Amino acid sequence: MDHRxxxxxxVAAKAGVSRTTVSFVLNGRADMAISAATRQRVLEAxxxxxxxxxxxxxxxxxxxxxxxxxxxxxxxxxxxxDALLAETLRGVTSAARAAGFRVLIExxxxxxxxxxxxxxxxxxxxxxxxxxxxxxxxxxxxxxxRFPLVLQGSLxxxxxxxxxxxxxxxxxxxxxxxVALGHRRIGCVTNAPLAYTSASxxxxxxxRALRNAGLEPDDELVVEADFDxxxxxxxxxxxLARARPLDAVFVASDVVALGAIAAxxxxxxxxxxxxxxxxxxxIPIAGFIDPPLTTVRLPAFELGAAAGxxxxxxxxxxxxxxxxxxxxxxxxxxxxxxxxxxTEAR
Numbered sequence: 001m002d003h004r005x006x007x008x009x010x011v012a013a014k015a016g017v018s019r020t021t022v023s024f025v026l027n028g029r030a031d032m033a034i035s036a037a038t039r040q041r042v043l044e045a046x047x048x049x050x051x052x053x054x055x056x057x058x059x060x061x062x063x064x065x066x067x068x069x070x071x072x073x074x075x076x077x078x079x080x081x082d083a084l085l086a087e088t089l090r091g092v093t094s095a096a097r098a099a100g101f102r103v104l105i106e107x108x109x110x111x112x113x114x115x116x117x118x119x120x121x122x123x124x125x126x127x128x129x130x131x132x133x134x135x136x137x138x139x140x141x142x143x144x145x146r147f148p149l150v151l152q153g154s155l156x157x158x159x160x161x162x163x164x165x166x167x168x169x170x171x172x173x174x175x176x177x178x179v180a181l182g183h184r185r186i187g188c189v190t191n192a193p194l195a196y197t198s199a200s201x202x203x204x205x206x207x208r209a210l211r212n213a214g215l216e217p218d219d220e221l222v223v224e225a226d227f228d229x230x231x232x233x234x235x236x237x238x239x240l241a242r243a244r245p246l247d248a249v250f251v252a253s254d255v256v257a258l259g260a261i262a263a264x265x266x267x268x269x270x271x272x273x274x275x276x277x278x279x280x281x282x283i284p285i286a287g288f289i290d291p292p293l294t295t296v297r298l299p300a301f302e303l304g305a306a307a308g309x310x311x312x313x314x315x316x317x318x319x320x321x322x323x324x325x326x327x328x329x330x331x332x333x334x335x336x337x338x339x340x341x342x343t344e345a346r
Contacts (some may be wrong), residue, residue, distance in 0.1 A: 004331070005217065006049040006050060006051040006100065006336055007051070008022045008023060008026075008051070008116075008215070009025045009137075009185065010051065011026075011042065011046050011049055011051050012135060012338070014045035014048065014049060014303045015038075015041045015042045015045035015314050016041070017038060017042060018109050018116075018144075018145065019114075019125050019143055020115070020142065020145045020147065021038065021042065021287075022042055022046075022121060022142060023116075023282060025038070025039050025042040025043065026043075026046060026067055026318065027341075028040065029157035034145070037097035040064060040065075043123070045209050048134050048161075052095040052334075055136060058310060061306070061307065062110055065100050065123055065124060065125055065221070066100060066102065066125065067101060067102045067103070067104050067123060067124045067128040068092065068096050068102070068103050068104070068124060068125065068126060068127075068128065068308060068311055068312070069106060069123070069124030069128065070089065070104065070105050070106070070127075070128045070130065071102075071106045071115070071118070071127055071128065071129045071130065072085075072101055072105070072106070072107050072108065072130050072131060072135060073108060073109060073110060073129065073132060073136065073196075074107060074109055074131055074227065075107065075109045075112075075329065076107045077108045077228075077264065078107075078109075078226075078227045078228065080107055081227065081228050081229075081255060082227075082255075083254065083255055083282055083283035083284065083285070083299040084283060084298065085213060085280070086159065087103070087301045087304070088130070088300045088301070088303055089304060090301055090304065091302060091303060091304025091305035091307075091308065092128065092304040092305065092306055092307060092308040093253065093302040093304075093308075094110065094304075094308070095257065095305045095306075095307075095308025095309045095312065096308050096312070097330045099312050102126075104123060105306075106118060109302075110135070112135055113269035114138060115127065115138055115141075115142055116339050117125040119142070119147060120316075121148050121308045123314050124213045124310045125148065125150035125272075126147070126148030126149065126152075126314055127142070127147070127148070127150070127310075127316045128142070128150050128307045128308070128311050129149065129150070129151055130152040130155045130307075131153055131192075131196055132151050132152075132154070132155050132196075132197060133195045133197070133200070133278055134155065134195050134196075134200070136165045136197050137162070137188060139151075139155065139158060141158050142160060143158055143159060147336075148311060148314040148315045149161075149311075149314070150162070150163060150307055150310045150311045150314060151163070151164075152164065152192075152298060152303065152304075152307045153196075153197050153198055153320040154197050155197060156197075156202075158163075158186035159322075160320060160321040161310050161314065161321065161323075161324075162273070162304045162324065163303065163307040163310055163321070163324045163326075164198075164303075164323075164325060164326070165298050165303060165325065165326045165327075165328050166325045166326070166327060166328060167198055167202045167204075167205060167277050168201050168202070168204050168205040168208065169327075169328065170202070170280060170296040170298070170328035170330075171201070171203070171204070171205025171206050171209070171252065171280070171296070172205040172206075172209040172212075173193065173296060173328070174205075174206075174250050174280065174294075174295075174330060175185065175209035175210060175213075175250055175278075176207070176209050176213075176334065177211045177278060177294070177330055177332065177335065178247075178248045178250065178276060178278060178312075179209065179210075179215070181248075181250035181276060181336060181337065181338045181339065182247075182338050182339040183339055184215060184247055184335070185221075185244065185245065185246050185247040185248070186206075186246070186247060186248045186249065186260075187214075187221040187222070187223070187239050187243065187246045187248070187249040187250070188206045188221060188222045188223070188249065188252070189223055189225050189232060189249060189250075189251040189252065189256060189257075189260055190202065190203060190222070190223070190224045190225055190234055190235075190252050190253075190256075191225065191227065191237045191251075191252040191253030191256055191280065192225065192226060192227050192253075193224050193226060194223075195343055198279045199224070199252065200265070201219045201223060201251040202246055202280065203252070206222075206250050206252075218341050219248075219284050220242065220243060221243055223235040223236075223238055223239045225251075225253070225259075226258040226260070227253070227255070227256070228255060228256070229255055229256065229258040229259035229262075229271060230255060230259055231256065231259065231261050232251065232255070232256030232258065232259030232260045232263075233259030233263045234255070234259070234263075235256070235259075235260070235261065236251075236260035236263035236264060237266070238260065238265040239270075240262075240264070240267055243282065246275055246279075246305070247275070247276065247339055248272075248275060248276035248278075248336070249275060249276075249277050249278075249279065249321045250277075250278050250280075251277060251278070251279050251280070251336060252279075252280045253279065253280055253281055253311070254279040254280065254282065254283040254286050254295055254298060255276060255281070255283060255291060256279075257279040257293060258289065258296075260277065261277065261289075261335075264277070270339060271291055271335050271336070272291065272334070272335050272337040276294075276336040277293070277294070277336065277338055278294045278295060278296070278334065278336055279293045279295035279296070279333070280295060280296040280298070281295060281296070281297075281298045281300075282295045282296065282297035286331075286333075287333060291333070291334035291335045292334045292335065293333055293335045294330075294331065294332050294333045294334070294335045294336040295330075295331055295333070296328045296329070297329040297330075297331050298328055299328075300328050301323050302326055303326055306324055306326065310324065
């Protein structure tokens, strides 16, 4: 005989609902929009399986943890290398503390865990999900259950408040700068795989700027990196090996750009004399590397603070704008310069 104790997953399977819905029903969350029929089905499934939620979790019903969850859709290693996380977190905690809340940080790469534990345990009253991906179907379940949720980033088909920087405009400003300097053969190294919306939006801005300048984008000049300098080195080396000589490159992350610069130098080329380079983010060391990095400044503190305030408003039942976009700023330093032809003409 199987004496295994039933779990919420068993109840969810029997009732034909998500584990989040089971948690809301069995913990008495009347503030969630769950139909009477669904509630009854969950209760009957729990009774049939003799399932009872943990007593300590029941004591936390109603969202009384006074904690905001910041979920990072990256691996712990990628999170550790995020040079802007400290400022973003400072913004979130600033908003949280002003309202008497704390912040819980959870690295949760896609495919290596679910949101269910954070929601079911009532360790958080709401979640900020940073770095959403186009294939992140788990977010749709949270949205359907009306769990307080804010995206730090965006998903075009998910009706959840979004706080983000204008990635498209920032990338366009970077490429416009390169075009104005006379560069025409401009490559692009992404900040992350294109499943991440920030990466796809920055590539979109890159392509728009080229078209606006009368230049046809070449897909062979776009290569994907994966958040860190090592991936930037690999991506840039591949781009240099397979493409005709480049005038310039837009690297959609300063951390990734560190690896890209090393790859350029390994071929005997110089930045910016042979290849001009623009980054994105304006990480704290961007002005102190060799050469100092021209980049798109991202307001990391303000981004975190805006996301924190939006989530607090959702928890309190106040209205929240569907999309909040913060502006970026092009910061020009020594990693960009005119083409060799323009230099000689001058």
